[in-house]
Amino acid sequence: MKIDTDTYYKQTEQRANLRSKLYGTIETDICIIGGGLAGINTLVELSEKNFSAVLLEEQRLGSGASGRNGGFLSAGYSVPINRLERRLGRKYAQDLYRLSAEGIEIVRRRCENSPQTEIDTEPGIVRMSWGKKKNNLTAQIDYMNSIYGTQLSYWSKSKVAEHYSSQKYSDAIFNPDAYQLHSLNYIHKCAGDAESLGAKIFEETTAINITRRKNSYIVCTNHGHVRANTVVICTSACQNYLNTKLYNAILPIGTYVLLTEPLFDRLTEAIRSPYAVSDNRRIENYYRPLRSTQILWGGGMSTRLKPNNLKQKMLKDLLKVYPQLSGISGQLAWSGTMGYARHSMPQIGRLKDNIWYLQGFGGHGLNTTAIAGNLIARAIVDDDDTYELFSPFRLNFVAKPLGLLGAELIYLSWKTKDLLDEYIG
Ligand SMILES: Cc1cc2nc3c(=O)[nH]c(=O)nc-3n(C[C@H](O)[C@H](O)[C@H](O)COP(=O)(O)OP(=O)(O)OC[C@H]3O[C@@H](n4cnc5c(N)ncnc54)[C@H](O)[C@@H]3O)c2cc1C
Secondary structure, three states: OOOOOOOHHHHOOOOOOOOOOOOEEEEEEEEEEOOOHHHHHHHHHHHHOOOOEEEEOOOOOOOOHHHOOOOEEOOOOOOOHHHHHHHHOHHHHHHHHHHHHHHHHHHHHHHOOOHHHOOOOOOOEEEEEEOOOOOOHHHHHHHHHHHHOOOOEEEOHHHHHHHEOOOOEEEEEEEOOOEEOOHHHHHHHHHHHHHHOOOEEEOOOOEEEEEEEOOEEEEEEOOEEEEEEEEEEOOOOOOOOOOHHHHOOOEEEEEEEEEEOOOHHHHHHHEOOOOEEEEOOOOOEEEEEOOOOOEEEEEEEEOOOOOOOHHHHHHHHHHHHOHHHOOOOEEEEEEEEEEEOOOOOOEEEEOOOOEEEEEOOOOOHHHHHHHHHHHHHHHHHHOOOHHHHHOOOOOOOOOOOHHHHHHHHHHHHHHHHHHHHHHOO
16 A cells, blocks of 8 residues: 655545445446546446446555646547647547547536536636747637637737736636646545445455456455456556556656746735636746645656655745746645556457456546546447547557667757747747
8 A cells, every 4th residue: 555645636625434345246237347537437437327346446446647747638649630630630630629628528517516626716717828939829720719619719919917926937828618626636536436336446455357257257356356347547657567558558757747836915916816827838838826825836757756855846836937937836746657558548348248447548548538437438328429429449469678768868858949939049
């Protein structure tokens, strides 16, 4: 059992008591392995469809990426939609985009009347243009609004400066259909909803292996067994060998978050807007001011999952954008591991017989896990084949540990290109 990392989300967590470990044998229709967003969304969808389901979580619900992320809920995937359009055609990309936007609606519906998920924070994300590089934002906005039905609008440099005092930014794109979310409390909300419909959740319970017995599966755990007709694997990039094909199709990639101390009036020296912010670099920052006047500041991508001096490094990163906040201190910093496929798209599908998988949500999991859970539940219960829209995104071999080295080199080249764009334009 690993020790829980301290995060903003843990500090403000509202959850039921820790569920018991699984002892003995339990029977169910469906066994879900992994209590992150992918697993919990699948659990609640199946429970709403009156299927008996059991979820096993190795640590605590949300201990992976899902309970420690940036909290940005927006449409799209880790791969930009224009790239998907080039690869698969416009109609295909539109269908994928529509699903990603449905993911937002699913989360919003589940958060209704749930103050602890904090989704009622002012909607909107501002995507800043960074540095001197000229970006034709109005053309990008027209394209997205006409082809993908978004409601994006243009913020001039002076409008950006009204709300955010940073020399790094020029103009920006404002997306009103994007939200901020307390993702750990969202998980707990879904867990409670699923349990009230009869689902069972076991924490501190590791699935060790899955074996076939006639028409069912036995999932062996550290203290017991689950006998199920169907198994859904949602373990992301965790170090486990439940299924080597899945394990070999995903790279663990780190990203990092800082929580500042409360800034009180000093916050307005930098930020005078409730919206969350990202920027258009290849390796961007993502951050948002919290009601407590703290800033939740995210950034970086690396195969180093636990860098040293993280708090100081992240604070330095923040002060590059807002040097006027010099003197503030960081309260906490943490890292999280995202699961990335070689193509950076979610991997959703069926292995053989009745073993399903959902993984590879990368840095864009809040909306995509919600729609993925919905699609897998529809596939299992109603034989709906919409999930096959994700079939072009296969379980390609990532060749660990060489693949990790390759990823690190790619991130280095992105950082270099970002610097060149910033200073040369
Ligand atoms: C720092 C950070 C910031 C991010 N910011 C955003 C953001 O702002 N917006 C956004 O959309 N996305 C964001 N993401 C990405 C998003 O959080 C992920 O895509 C998403 O949480 C992935 O969910 P998951 O369920 O696939 O994986 P995880 O959350 O990692 O869940 C996998 C779970 O499986 C469990 N498990 C593993 N093996 C076993 C086993 N053998 N038995 C039982 N349980 C097991 C693990 O303990 C874990 O809880 C961010 C990610 C990070 C790390």
